[in-house]
Every structure is written in structure tokens, then in C-alpha cells.
Amino acid sequence: MAFEHILYDVKSRVASITLHRPEKRNALNGAMVAELRAAFKQAESDPDVKVIILKGAGEAFCAGADLEYLQQLQLNTREENLADSKELMQLMQQIYYHDKVVIAQVEGHAVAGGCGLVTLCDLSYAVPEAKLGYTEVKIGFIPALVAVFLVRKIGEGRARDLLLTGRLITAEKAAYYGLVNDVIPADRIAEHVAKIADDLCTGASANSLKVTKKLITDVFDQPLENALEQAARLNAETREHADCQRGIKAFLDKEKMVW
Missing domain, CATH: 1.10.12 (Lyase 2-enoyl-coa Hydratase; Chain  A, domain 2)
Structure with missing residues (x-):
């Protein structure tokens, strides 16, 4: 499958999936969700892939839902919105239950649905400058799907804090909460994540x-x-x-x- 909104590459048993809409801060839309589903499926069926790294191009990891996408959702019928929600649900299930280890390399802000993607990964590493959070309540929306996974990952109390306030937290606070595994300087994060992936490939x-x-x-x-x-x-x-x-x-x- 040819991808328009993501980059897909395999090297040394590691598949890199890069959100590639830097001009839109890698915001999610229906097409990108579909491409992500296809990429994760391709990596799962590839015997030469053992680990997956998920990252974003440009300054942001992922800014959440695309504004044009959100505008279109207002015109959808309930049935259309339910079908769209289930596409995102299936992507989340696909990442969470994936046979291969999935690592998030967070080199910029991860907001709303973007932070949801981080939540789903097995391991996550962020630069100190990154801000993370689930801002859906601030626009009258709800972080419905990610809530199911976030409670599992960091516990009910901290999930309530982040989901109800919609506040953005620093990468350091995200590590304290258990949302990310570690905070790595920007000039070393790519090397660090590559080393983690290589260790998994050769050591397990x-x-x-x-x-x-x-x-x-x-x-x-x-x-x-x-x-x-x-x-x-x-x-x-x-x-x-x-x-x-x-x-x-x-x-x-x-x-x-x-x-």
C-alpha cells in the first residue's frame, strides 16, 4: 500500500512508522487512521519485523484531531460518527494487542488523540520539551476511547486528573505518572530508542x-x-x-x- 500521510520503513528488524503531516502538526484524520491501521497490519505480518517505533515528523508528535476533520464530524449522521469512532477504536486495539513491541518516540507535543497513541504503546520515551495531555473536554468532546486504556496504564486517580482537567503536563510529570518510561534529551532520543529496539531484537x-x-x-x-x-x-x-x-x-x- 502506498502511504500519503505516514512514512513506513523497515531496517534491522525494526519498522519505523512516522506520522508525516508536519504542516498540520501530524494531526489525525480519517485517511491517516486508515494508513496507520494498514501499516501496523503490515508490520504484524512481516516476519522480518520484531519491534515497531512510532514517531512524528517535524516539531510535534501529534496534535490530535485535524480541524477540518472535526468540522466534517459535525455534519455526519450518528451512524457515520459511530462508524468513524469504530475505525479509531480498531486502530487502538490493533496497537494495544499487537504481537510486536511498539515504542513511542515522542519528540514534540502529544495532545488529545496524539497522547492517546502514546498511551497505547508498550514503551514510550519523550524529550523534555514535550507536553502531553488529553484536552478533549476543553472543546466539549470526551476522551472516550483512550480512557479505557489510560486507566489500565496509570490508574484511576491519575487518569481522572488528566482526563477531567484536560491539562497539559510536562514530559517529566508524564514519566512520574507512568505515562512515559523516561525523558531523554532531544539530541539523544533517536539513538536511545534505537538502542532499546536493538536490545529487544537481539536480546529477547x-x-x-x-x-x-x-x-x-x-x-x-x-x-x-x-x-x-x-x-x-x-x-x-x-x-x-x-x-x-x-x-x-x-x-x-x-x-x-x-x-
């Missing part, structure tokens, strides 16, 4: 990463006893996987395993 089994992600996402939806039963089953299944057998053999033989 693809199957182990996939199953661990599944376990983390699934335990929230189950009673404790059910979650433990699933964990025991996945533990047993993983022991039979070729990756586990190779990894244990290398460990016992005191050999360095390169995945």
Missing part, C-alpha cells in the same frame, strides 16, 4: 515478547484465579517452544544467545 525471543504482552493485557480482564490459570498454561506452552529450548541450552552451555 520474539515468541517470549509476544506471549508476555498477551499475558499482561489479558490479566486485567480476568479474576485472579483465572489469570493465574492462564499464566500457568502459557508457562507450560512456552517451555515447549523452540525459542525456550534454544535459550535454556545456550544458558546452560554458557553461550551468548543472539535472537
Whole structure:
């Protein structure tokens, strides 16, 4: 698929997905959401991709919904708006449940839907200058879809704080809240994220990463006893996987395993 609003590149088992509307501060519209869905699907089916980096071109990571897009939504019927909302819902599910590790490289402000994208990623790193927040209530809208994921990520109290006030917070505060993993200077963030991605590619089994992600996402939806039963089953299944057998053999033989 040819992309107009994003850039897609694969190198050394890392797929880079770049929001590429810098003149619009990488604001989201229907076309970009569709392209993001296609790109994440392509990365998931590509055996040469092990890690995904999501970033933005220009000064902003993502400014949320495009203004022209918001104007069009006012003219839509309820059925059209529901269909549009479900497209965004499916993108969020796609990122959250993705088989591959997804890293956000936040080199500018991430606002509203843009901050929603950061919320969905497994790991996130931001520059000190970045501001993050969910400003939907300030324009009479609601952060409906992202709320489901944000409560899981940072807890109810902090989610209420950010979603109800609509305030923007610094990258440092976002790290304190657990929204991002670390704050990295602008001149080092690309190198830092690339190193994290490379370490995941060479230092961990693809199957182990996939199953661990599944376990983390699934335990929230189950009673404790059910979650433990699933964990025991996945533990047993993983022991039979070729990756586990190779990894244990290398460990016992005191050999360095390169995945």
C-alpha cells in the first residue's frame, strides 16, 4: 500500500512508522487512521519485523484531531460518527494487542488523540520539551476511547486528573505518572530508542515478547484465579517452544544467545 500521510520503513528488524503531516502538526484524520491501521497490519505480518517505533515528523508528535476533520464530524449522521469512532477504536486495539513491541518516540507535543497513541504503546520515551495531555473536554468532546486504556496504564486517580482537567503536563510529570518510561534529551532520543529496539531484537525471543504482552493485557480482564490459570498454561506452552529450548541450552552451555 502506498502511504500519503505516514512514512513506513523497515531496517534491522525494526519498522519505523512516522506520522508525516508536519504542516498540520501530524494531526489525525480519517485517511491517516486508515494508513496507520494498514501499516501496523503490515508490520504484524512481516516476519522480518520484531519491534515497531512510532514517531512524528517535524516539531510535534501529534496534535490530535485535524480541524477540518472535526468540522466534517459535525455534519455526519450518528451512524457515520459511530462508524468513524469504530475505525479509531480498531486502530487502538490493533496497537494495544499487537504481537510486536511498539515504542513511542515522542519528540514534540502529544495532545488529545496524539497522547492517546502514546498511551497505547508498550514503551514510550519523550524529550523534555514535550507536553502531553488529553484536552478533549476543553472543546466539549470526551476522551472516550483512550480512557479505557489510560486507566489500565496509570490508574484511576491519575487518569481522572488528566482526563477531567484536560491539562497539559510536562514530559517529566508524564514519566512520574507512568505515562512515559523516561525523558531523554532531544539530541539523544533517536539513538536511545534505537538502542532499546536493538536490545529487544537481539536480546529477547520474539515468541517470549509476544506471549508476555498477551499475558499482561489479558490479566486485567480476568479474576485472579483465572489469570493465574492462564499464566500457568502459557508457562507450560512456552517451555515447549523452540525459542525456550534454544535459550535454556545456550544458558546452560554458557553461550551468548543472539535472537
